Each structure stands twice: as C-alpha cells, then as structure tokens.
Amino acid sequence: MKNAEGWAIELKGERIDIGDAREVLQSPFDPWVEDYLAGDSIVIPLLRTKAWASIMKAADVTRDAKRIVERLNGAALLIHSDAKPLSIGLVLKFDGAGKRIPILSAASVRLNLNLERIRSRGGDVRNTNVI
Numbered sequence: 173m174k175n176a177e178g179w180a181i182e183l184k185g186e187r188i189d190i191g192d193a194r195e196v197l198q199s200p201f202d203p204w205v206e207d208y209l210a211g212d213s214i215v216i217p218l219l220r221t222k223a224w225a226s227i228m229k230a231a232d233v234t235r236d237a238k239r240i241v242e243r244l245n246g247a248a249l250l251i252h253s254d255a256k257p258l259s260i261g262l263v264l265k266f267d268g269a270g271k272r273i274p275i276l277s278a279a280s281v282r283l284n285l286n287l288e289r290i291r292s293r294g295g296d297v298r299n300t301n302v303i
Contacts, residue, residue, distance in 0.1 A: 176206070176266065176270065177266055177267060177268045178220070178222075178265070179220075179225075179230075179233045179264070179265050180206065180208070180219065180220050180263075180264045180266065181219045181260045181261070181262070181263055181264070182217070182218060182260065182262040182263075182264065183205065183217040183218065183219050183241075183258055184258065185257065185258035185259060189257075189258055190258065192251075192255070193205050193258060197219075199220075202222050202223070203219055203220060203221035203240055204219075204221070205217050205219060206218045206220050208264070216262075219237060219241070219260070221236075223236070224236065230263040230265075233263055234260065234263055237260045237263075238260060241258050241259065241260055244258060245257040263275060
C-alpha cells in the first residue's frame with residue numbers, strides 16, 4: 173500500500189459503493205482508487221489523479237475532486253440502480269517517498285447571530301391590603 177507522490181482525497185461512502193469504485197478505478201486508469209493504511213488496520217480509500225500534480229492548494233484539489241466524484245456517482249447509477257453517492261473527506265498529500273505531508277486547510281465560516289429581545293413577566297404586584 174505504498175502511496176505515490178502527490179495529492180489524494182479520502183473517499184467516503186458505503187462499503188459496497190467504495191468497493192465498486194475500487195474495482196473499476198484501478199491504476200493505470202486515471203483517476204484511480206488507492207488504499208492508505210492509517211494505523212494498524214485502518215484502510216482509507218483515496219481518490220488519486222495525475223491531473224492534480226500541478227495544483228498548489230488543497231482547496232483547488234477539493235474543488236476538482238467534487239467534480240470528479242459527481243461524475244463517478246452518475247456513472248455508478250448507470251451501472252447499479254441502487255448505488256449510493258460517494259463523497260469526499262480529508263485532503264492528503266504525499267512526498268516522493270510516499271510519506272504523508274501534513275497540510276493545514278483554512279476554512280471560513282459565516283455566522284449570523286440574532287439577538288432576541290426578552291422580557292421578564294411576573295405576577296401583578298399591587299397593594300391589596302383592604303381595611
């Protein structure tokens with residue numbers, strides 16, 4: 173399970189659908205699915221393509237991977253009517269020795285807070301002492 177130099181994207185989905193992709197997308201086909209051993213027994217399926225060799229940013233790899241996975245999902249439905257869609261996960265990068273290079277991915281978040289008005293309501297506090 174030696175990984176080639178370059179970018180990779182984790183493929184997510186149901187086991188049977190990942191298995192279908194792994195069977196059809198074997199190297200030297202491009203794109204291809206490659207297994208990454210992340211620990212003693214954790215195998216992560218990776219989507220790889222030579223087209224990402226010139227890409228510098230993880231965000232650009234992610235954008236192109238989404239495009240590829242959309243097409244793969246469409247093709248899978250043509251073959252298996254019960255196919256479930258695959259999605260992408262982590263972006264990984266490997267050096268020439270196949271060692272994983274840590275990458276920092278920046279993400280932006282838009283958060284809207286609406287401050288609500290509240291009032292405290294209590295019982296009627298009138299002096300009701302009658303003589």
